[in-house]
Amino acid sequence: MSKKITIEPVTRVEGHGKVTILMDEQGNIQQSRLHIVEFRGFERFVQGRPYWEAPVLVQRLCGICPVSHHLAAAKALDVIVGAGTGEGLTRTGEKMRRLMHYGQFFQSHALHFFHLSAPDFLFGVDGDPAIRNIIGIALTNPALAVQGVMMRKFGQEIIRATAGKKIHGTGAIPGGINKSLSIEERDEFLKGADPLNADKMVSWAEEALDFFKKYYFANKDFIDNFAFFPSNHLSIVRKDGALDLYNGVLRAVDADGKKILNDVDCQEYANYIEEEVRSWSYMKFPYLKEYGKEKGWYRVGPLARLNTIDFIPTPLAQAEFEKYKALTNGKPNNHCLHMHYARLIETLHAAEMIRELLNDPEIMGDDLVTKGQKIKEGVGVIEAPRGTLFHHYRINDNDQIEMANLIVSTTNNNEPMNRSVNFVAKKIMTGKEIITEPMMNAVEVAIRAYDPCLSCATHALGKMPLEITLLDHNEQVIDRKRSH
Amino acid sequence: MTDSDKILIYGYGNPGRQDDGLGAAFIQKVDDFIIQNTLHHIVTDCNYQLNIEDADTVSKATAVVFVDASQEENIEHFSLSEVDASDARVEFSMHAVSPSFVIDLCRKIYGVTPIAWLIHIKGYEWDFKEEMSEKAKENLEMAFDFFKPFLLTKQPLTLINALTTEN
Structure with missing residues (x-):
């Protein structure tokens, strides 16, 4: 008999989400998915608004990290008002x-x-x-x-x-x-x-x-x-390779440290990154175009940043960075x-x-x-606490926003979060008939490491209790656990 | 209550999400009222949500009144209830915490437990707009009218206990 375990939603993670773990008839984990179940299409809401309102408007997205959205939007608009791309x-x-x-x-x-x-x-x-x-x-x-x-x-x-x-x-x-x-x-x-x-x-x-x-x-x-598990890693880095959370160029490395996106201008992000839509989640799956959906997905956030950079430009953190890098012999760290x-x-x-x-x-x-010559389009990229955050706006002749595209940090981490859940589920749930609280928490520990903000990713509002549902191969409920 | 005792009125919610801004709107009214009436014993604060650092903020107050929007079906216009620190529990949305969590954390860390109440004002619309729904605005006015005597009285704790019982 195959079974499906659903964890819905995830505690200590913002927004609405659920985890489904599918077992085969032998009790082996076949597949694990982190579902995002609500989407409100924020990009639509800013269309038609004067561009200068965007840094304040985008704070409606999320009360958890409004500063990151505020600054990413402002950086995109710096480009539009001719103030340059972070250095102007x-x-x-x-x-x-x-x-x-x-x-x-x-x-x-x-x-x-x-x-x-x-x-x-x-x-x-x-x-x-x-x-x-x-x-x-x-x-x-x-x-x-x-x-x-x-x-x-x-x-x-x-x-x-x-x-x-x-x-x-x-x-x-x-x-x-x-x-x-x-x-x-x-x-x-x-x-x-x-x-x-x-x-x-x-x-x-x-x-x-x-x-x-x-x-x-x-x-x-x-x-x-x-x-x-191995993965690619992406972040912005300062042009000299230093950790820079506010401004830089886009860099990605593979699991062995080879540069697979070599310090490209953030304004060109759309030439390198694409987002895949999957039917079972409202959260998209970004990947590097050149490497395709299967091999081009990447992690963002603290782990990724310390894998892409060459050094940290403050002494105490740099000393710690050197010890940290020594743990993996200078190679990228793929430990969740x-x-x-x-x-x-x-x-x-x-x-x-x-x-x-x-x-x-x-x-x-x-x-x-700074004032300059206005143009119609701008991209603002910033390292938010949870990872790389993209804001992209285009305005019309009336100074209204006619196009907005946001790729938030949690969306960038969609694929690795799914893989982390799958890894843990295979380890702790294989062959198990009963869902215990420690099992639930172990799955959440894997997700929580990324500090996902599903409020950002889905623009959800509200709270839900935690629910785990165990289904057989016919998707009939065998067991259900619920907590706050 | 002595002259040095401070009462903190703390509203929370996102004003960019329509009626979720009820807490912030309530604080704006309190701030205006404080200026109009030269009140020195009331202080206010406001944020998107409560979080762990608010344990420090409330530790400096004798009494705290939290104000939040509510989706509760059983609230007709607004409600006033005492916050019980023993009700604190780990919640789903842990990028934010509840009033009882804040009070309990304050008690555990600082060894003080300010008396606390929660005003819940019923909201209806939660989209990406600044404007609150008309019904929410009416509820806000009703809640504030109900609460005004608390702001003016020389014996606020006695009064709010009476209001809680009455409500």
Whole structure:
């Protein structure tokens, strides 16, 4: 008898999704799919709107990472207003945007580590779900929980200061920014009472990384072998090969490190990347055109970024990067759970960048906007915390948006997330008749490593409980489990 | 309640998703009311959703009133209920947390438990628009009219307890 297991939706993952695992008559896993079940077509909604509204409008997409959408849209519109492709802004304009972006990275990565992934490491994937969360951390390791809370808060305050407000920030506008940092704001972030200052955040980012490394070396076999499979990796990199989360050229490497997309201009992305539609999911499957659907899919996000870059341009993160690269002898890292390791190195880098930018007087400059010759089309590509984010707009003669195309980070990771689920399902569910909570969580751990934001990918709103359904080969329900 | 006690009114939701902006709209009304009436004991905050850092924010308040839009069928216009920290649980949507989660985390980390209530205002439309539905706007006005005495009174905790019982 063949069976199909459905996990619907996935806890600790934003938006609506379900996982279906199909078994054959011998109990072997035949196929695993992460379904995305809601789609609202955001691109349609911006058509006809004045182009300058886009950086604010796109924040309707998602309340989880609005800053990434805000900045990606602004970068696309920089091109349209003739301010160039990331290097044409005033120095203050670019630095303020970078500060906003690193603030977003810092708080987003901190949330993922302390709230979403650390509980699995502290209490085990099969630990008691009642305490496998940050409240459980607060009970057993209150200092760690405080770090998580205050790192989030610091990042949020950076966003508030640079974007102007927490909701529907307006900091980035086509061609630049609408405010710089005041001396008082700068001093508050640099010299504020502990723990809310840049030095403390750098030190806490180091501690979080040390925490993970201790766990990793004590549980190396589990971390190394959980959802390990080869893949291509894609991100933007600075022209000299450095990690640059805000601006750069597109680079992809294969599982062995060979460059398969060699530092191409982001404006040309459509010549290299295509999206496949599959009938069972509303989330598309991007791939590199030259390598086709079967071989051209790739990962994005922290793991991918540390595979594509040559170095990190901040000293503490670079030292950690060198140790991290040594684990795979300098070759690309294809271990799914090393995503957490990479994410924490990036967290440290973001903290260092925030401190560096705050110490730069140009962050308080008054030359805010670049003007140029307007054109009709522009692409903005940015590394969002979850991976590469593409915004592409074309306007008409009335300055209205007539075409918009967005490829969000979670969509870029669609195929690898499916493969990760399949890997784990084969390992833990083969031959099993009953779905247990640890099994459910193991599947989610695989998905959660990518920190997917299905709210972004599907523009969904709302919450659903978790449901797992076990079906036989006739798709008749054998077992069903549901949790919150 | 002493002069130094602060009451935090915290609205959340995405104003870019029609009635999901009810929490933010409520806070705007409170902010205007604070200015008109020179109120010093009320502070406000607003965000897309609640998250773990709000445990720190609420730890500095004596009492907290969360304001959110609701899709609950059994709410006709709005509801006011006390937030029970013991109700905190891991939820599906873990890029955001609930009021009870925030209060419970505050209690576990900081050892303080502000008294907290939740105003749920019924919403109906959730598309990519700024404008709220007419029915949601009416519910917002009703909720705010109901809540005004709380903002003005010298004994807000006593009053809100009375309002909770009444509601």
